[in-house]
Amino acid sequence: MDRFRIEMPCQLVYRDAAGALIASICEQLEHAGRSDDGLRDQVVSAFNEAFNNLALHSGHASEVRIGVEVGERELAIEMRDHGEAFDYDDVPPPDLDELPESGLGIFIMRSFMSAVDYRPGQGGEENVLRMVRHLRAGND
Numbered sequence: 001m002d003r004f005r006i007e008m009p010c011q012l013v014y015r016d017a018a019g020a021l022i023a024s025i026c027e028q029l030e031h032a033g034r035s036d037d038g039l040r041d042q043v044v045s046a047f048n049e050a051f052n053n054l055a056l057h058s059g060h061a062s063e064v065r066i067g068v069e070v071g072e073r074e075l076a077i078e079m080r081d082h083g084e085a086f087d088y089d090d091v092p093p094p095d096l097d098e099l100p101e102s103g104l105g106i107f108i109m110r111s112f113m114s115a116v117d118y119r120p121g122q123g124g125e126e127n128v129l130r131m132v133r134h135l136r137a138g139n140d
Helices: 012-031 039-057 105-112
Strands: 002-009 063-070 074-081 115-119 127-134
Touching (some): 039 105, 039 127
């Protein structure tokens, strides 16, 4: 398994720096035939939405730790922070007939990733968001 780690300020201005690493990893997976076309755009979109939500709604998160793992059959992105936690399971799906200007982030993350899990930190622990996208094995 290949692992990448970044620790950076939780500010929107830095989102694209981390997104560039994720885009590069996805491009390599696409070139290796490990995914369907569109992996990069979908995974980077999901990551950008997660970062936006963290930077805009976390309250006092000053830093975010981002981990990317590339395994035989999955790509996982994990984001850890000490910001304000929320009830992930309580976020309703958006009314797509209304085309809201905001509130689509979690919907996009769930749509583009195979699995999304959020664990709120308690008692000084970090909040952890983990997004997984299934891949084809390297020899498929």
